[in-house]
Amino acid sequence: MSWFEPKTEKAAIPPAKALWAICPKCMSHMSKAEWKANNCICPKCNYHGRLTARQRIAQVADDGSFAEVFRAVSYSDHLDFHDATGPYKAKVEATIQKTGETESVVMGTCTIGGHKAMLGVMDFAFMGGSLGTGTGERIARACEQAIAERRPLVLFSASGGARMHEGILSLMQMAKTSAAIGRLKEAGLPYISVLTDPTTGGVSASYAMLGDINVTEPKALIGFAGRRVIENTIHQKLPADFQSAEYLEQHGFIDKIVERRDMKAFIAKMLNYWGF
Amino acid sequence: MATTTKKTAMDCVKLARDPQRPHLKDFIRYVCDDFEELHGDRLVNDDRGLVGGFGTIDGRSVLVLGHNKGATVEENMESNFGMANPDGYRKAMRLARLAEKFHVPIVTFVDTPGAYPGREAEERGQAEAIAKSLEFFALLKTPVVVVITGEGGSGGALAIAVGDRVLMMENAVYSVISPEGCAGILWRDGTKAPAAAEALKITAGDLLKLGAIDAVVKEPAGGAQKNHKAACTAVRKAVVAALKELAKLPADELVEKRYAKLRAMGNFYA
Numbered sequence: 304m305s306w307f308e309p310k311t312e313k314a315a316i317p318p319a320k321a322l323w324a325i326c327p328k329c330m331s332h333m334s335k336a337e338w339k340a341n342n343c344i345c346p347k348c349n350y351h352g353r354l355t356a357r358q359r360i361a362q363v364a365d366d367g368s369f370a371e372v373f374r375a376v377s378y379s380d381h382l383d384f385h386d387a388t389g390p391y392k393a394k395v396e397a398t399i400q401k402t403g404e405t406e407s408v409v410m411g412t413c414t415i416g417g418h419k420a421m422l423g424v425m426d427f428a429f430m431g432g433s434l435g436t437g438t439g440e441r442i443a444r445a446c447e448q449a450i451a452e453r454r455p456l457v458l459f460s461a462s463g464g465a466r467m468h469e470g471i472l473s474l475m476q477m478a479k480t481s482a483a484i485g486r487l488k489e490a491g492l493p494y495i496s497v498l499t500d501p502t503t504g505g506v507s508a509s510y511a512m513l514g515d516i517n518v519t520e521p522k523a524l525i526g527f528a529g530r531r532v533i534e535n536t537i538h539q540k541l542p543a544d545f546q547s548a549e550y551l552e553q554h555g556f557i558d559k560i561v562e563r564r565d566m567k568a569f570i571a572k573m574l575n576y577w578g579f
Numbered sequence: 580m581a582t583t584t585k586k587t588a589m590d591c592v593k594l595a596r597d598p599q600r601p602h603l604k605d606f607i608r609y610v611c612d613d614f615e616e617l618h619g620d621r622l623v624n625d626d627r628g629l630v631g632g633f634g635t636i637d638g639r640s641v642l643v644l645g646h647n648k649g650a651t652v653e654e655n656m657e658s659n660f661g662m663a664n665p666d667g668y669r670k671a672m673r674l675a676r677l678a679e680k681f682h683v684p685i686v687t688f689v690d691t692p693g694a695y696p697g698r699e700a701e702e703r704g705q706a707e708a709i710a711k712s713l714e715f716f717a718l719l720k721t722p723v724v725v726v727i728t729g730e731g732g733s734g735g736a737l738a739i740a741v742g743d744r745v746l747m748m749e750n751a752v753y754s755v756i757s758p759e760g761c762a763g764i765l766w767r768d769g770t771k772a773p774a775a776a777e778a779l780k781i782t783a784g785d786l787l788k789l790g791a792i793d794a795v796v797k798e799p800a801g802g803a804q805k806n807h808k809a810a811c812t813a814v815r816k817a818v819v820a821a822l823k824e825l826a827k828l829p830a831d832e833l834v835e836k837r838y839a840k841l842r843a844m845g846n847f848y849a
Contacts, residue, residue, distance in 0.1 A: 375848065375849075376848040377848075379845065379847040379848075381789070381845075381847065382778065382779070382780055384778055385778060386765035386766055386775075386778065387765060387766040387767065387768070387771065388765070436844075436845030436846070436847060437848065439844075439845060440845065440846055440847075440848055443842060465733075465734075465755045465756070467755050467756045467761050467764070467765070467779065468765075469755075469845070470754070470755060470779050470780050470781075470789070471753060471754060471755060471779075471780065471781065471786055471789060471791045472789060472791065472844055472845035473755050473845070474733060474734070474737055474754070474755040475737075475791055475841070475844035475845060476844070476845060477709075477710075477713055477734060477737060478713050478717065478737060478741045478841050478844070479841045479842060479844050479845070481710060481713035481714040481717060482713070482714065482717030482718070482741075482837075482838055482841045482842070483842075484714060485714040485715075485717050485718045486718070486838070489718065503706075504734075505733070505734055505755070507706035507710070508694075508705070508706040508709040508710050508713075508734045509709070509710050509713055509734075510710070511706075511710070512704075512706050512707040512710040512711075513710050513711070513714055525706075526701055526706065527694065527696070527700075527701060527705040527706040527709070527734075528694075528696030528700075528701065528705070529696075532696045533696045533697060533698060533701065536695075536696050536697060537697055537698055539698070541698060545698075545701070546701060554702050554703075554704070555704075556704050556706075556707055
């Protein structure tokens with residue numbers, strides 16, 4: 304055997320990305336297994352990472368109580384929208400395949416710590432959690448069903464904003480959902496809004512900020528305009544914690560920052576205080 | 580007669596942003612018989628990007644709310660080119676509540692690139708102010724007539740554009756995102772704005788077909804910037820007719836119809 308015999312086969316080393324998770328807030332490294340075991344929460348800085356809608360539902364709804372509604376309400380390509388990378392229809396169909404969801408919010412009835420509720424959870428993996436006509440329609444229907452069945456509404460948001468591929472009618476979902484939420488509140492029902500990382504643009508500027516109480520998780524990004532847009536407008540650097548959950552709480556727009564492990568109990572407690 | 584070429588969406592964007600186009604001041608001058616501006620949100624500020632006050636149109640009392648781009652550089656600076664702060668939206672709600680109290684109808688003039696993206700705007704809750712405004716105008720028990728006069732820039736426009744009749748001037752545009760912003764994200768190239776403008780369907784004709792607006796107000800040949808008086812007079816006529824129609828409806832029916840209209844937006848689902 305020669306010293307310099309070339310290796311015929313490389314040992315199968317998994318790519319670093321498959322093994323290591325990097326916290327997007329503090330950039331510390333940990334194994335993916337550790338990240339997952341810790342419920343997608345950074346053990347160093349306590350940033351509460353993103354969950355899929357299904358993971359969230361499993362953590363909030365009582366076991367076996369969640370009954371999904373409006374799954375047939377999906378996206379609409381009424382503009383026959385094409386951009387540089389191709390048709391919207393192809394992108395959204397690929398997203399449906401990848402996520403197993405048919406819209407950016409998953410809606411259903413359930414109980415939370417024994418309290419009956421209408422629960423909606425947005426999934427950032429579905430087109431960046433963008434607000435499309437299907438998303439808006441699901442939320443409006445959820446409000447109407449909640450009124451009819453006297454259910455409190457609990458809505459977890461995670462979104463970059465309106466879905467521009469659906470044009471003006473995506474913008475109109477901001478008005479439609481806000482109107483439906485307004486009617487729910489007028490009917491004497493509570494609405495708990497949980498703004499998770501990230502909740503920005505047209506979603507923060509509509510139903511997400513309209514909670515009877517607005518709660519969030521540690522270090523979540525919440526804001527209206529993007530940081531870069533603001534910096535380019537005012538020609539100033541913004542503080543590092545700008546638009547963080549903590550910053551918003553300080554400025555009076557968030558009722559409470561709740562740790563993930565306490566979220567379900569917190570929601571149940573509030574519903575109990577209010578007699579639901 | 581020269582050959583007529585069809586106006587592109589980007590042509591409309593240019594016309595809608597033309598600094599010579601009639602401004603809020605011109606609309607107030609030609610649409611209203613008289614006008615008294617009222618100031619402040621009673622919290623922190625008097626935003627100059629969004630102006631409000633009471634007046635009369637064709638003998639009928641109205642509350643006028645509108646984005647104020649300003650006609651001179653000083654005015655542009657003072658009003659952030661019509662990009663309102665949360666204080667502006669909160670002032671609008673304060674005045675609208677007053678109008679509701681006396682069942683005075685509201686006329687809004689929408690012309691903004693968008694809500695102001697500033698540090699204080701975020702700290703004072705730009706998102707919350709817009710959200711509240713959408714909820715508030717949806718439930719308001721007095722008629723609301725909206726006129727999109729220039730740029731209908733996303734949430735910052737929509738915050739005062741939830742109403743019973745939404746009129747739009749022929750060369751105005753109304754969009755979920757600016758064509759430049761959309762091109763930057765989906766084309767990764769801001770210079771592809773004309774393609775984005777086309778794809779987004781933001782002209783008055785397209786929006787009428789989509790059901791996002793109720794009627795288009797024709798402009799003088801070449802655009803409103805060529806003849807302010809004629810452009811504003813056409814708007815006045817449409818506003819007067821809409822106010823007359825809406826005055827017949829009891830408040831509860833008005834609110835139900837407004838909700839039904841919003842509810843039908845983008846409901847493609849059985």
